[in-house]
Amino acid sequence: MPKMNLTHFEATLLFALFASAVLAIVSKPTDKERLHYGLRSFGYFAATVFGLGWLMYLGHR
Amino acid sequence: MSEKTVTQFPPLPPIRQWLLPVVVAWLVPGGGHFMLKRHFRGAILCGSVLLTFVLGLLMRGYMFEPASGDLLTTLIYTGGFIADMSTGVFYFMAKWFGYAAPDIAGHTVDYGTKFLVAAGLFNILAMVDAFEIASGRKQ
Numbered sequence: 001m002p003k004m005n006l007t008h009f010e011a012t013l014l015f016a017l018f019a020s021a022v023l024a025i026v027s028k029p030t031d032k033e034r035l036h037y038g039l040r041s042f043g044y045f046a047a048t049v050f051g052l053g054w055l056m057y058l059g060h061r
Numbered sequence: 062m063s064e065k066t067v068t069q070f071p072p073l074p075p076i077r078q079w080l081l082p083v084v085v086a087w088l089v090p091g092g093g094h095f096m097l098k099r100h101f102r103g104a105i106l107c108g109s110v111l112l113t114f115v116l117g118l119l120m121r122g123y124m125f126e127p128a129s130g131d132l133l134t135t136l137i138y139t140g141g142f143i144a145d146m147s148t149g150v151f152y153f154m155a156k157w158f159g160y161a162a163p164d165i166a167g168h169t170v171d172y173g174t175k176f177l178v179a180a181g182l183f184n185i186l187a188m189v190d191a192f193e194i195a196s197g198r199k200q
Contacts, residue, residue: 003169004119011172014116015179018109022183025102026190029200 009049016045071198079195086191088149090184093191106187114151114180122173123164124155141174147181147188 006014024038086093091107094100125141128134146152162170193199 003121004116005169006116006120006172008168008172011120011176015113015176018113018183019179021105021109022186025105026186031101 009053012049013046016042016049020045074196078197079192082191082195083188086188087147087184090149090151090180090187093188094194097191097194099194102190106183106190110148110180110183110187111151113176113183114148114155117173117176117180118155118160120169120173120176121162122170122175122177123162124152124160124177125174141178144178144181144185147184148177149184151180 020038020041023041024034028034028037082093082096085096089107090110091103091105094103094106124145125138127142128138162173164170164174190199
């Protein structure tokens with residue numbers, strides 16, 4: 001089985017995708033609300049990754 | 062004097078009403094939802110848990126075994142073991158096929174370990190959701 005090497009960015013975005021999907025499915029009652037919640041949750045995850053990434057970059061300069 | 066608002070939980074329904082869907086949801090991620098005729102939700106949950114688990118294996122994540130020692134070690138290893146085992150048949154198949162990646166340093170392996178644990182935590186959420194549907198607390 002080949003070993004997969006993902007960058008930090010790829011790994012966190014994949015995690016964000018699956019976590020958003022699961023949280024949306026279990027927490028909202030209708031498909032429309034699930035879609036909105038999932039997209040918003042993924043957006044928040046991605047924004048946090050960008051924000052913390054830049055914070056670490058600037059903190060290590 | 063202000064009055065406290067007490068939220069009343071509905072009484073627990075009979076165990077035979079929800080036990081089977083919850084056990085099936087543990088053994089086969091998404092299976093509880095399929096059993097309860099929530100096919101679309103079951104498919105999304107199954108796909109999310111499966112892909113997270115497979116990515117964890119491909120990154121050679123470490124599968125926790127219960128270990129004792131100081132409190133933090135016990136918490137991490139026992140909690141990790143419970144989370145890993147919560148993926149049900151995926152965990153047992155990986156063990157049966159001899160998956161045993163060592164716990165080594167490195168960001169890829171570390172992500173893999175977290176993905177394996179996350180897959181189990183996702184399935185615990187799916188089990189709770191299956192319980193709520195089976196017990197009539199949720200549609």
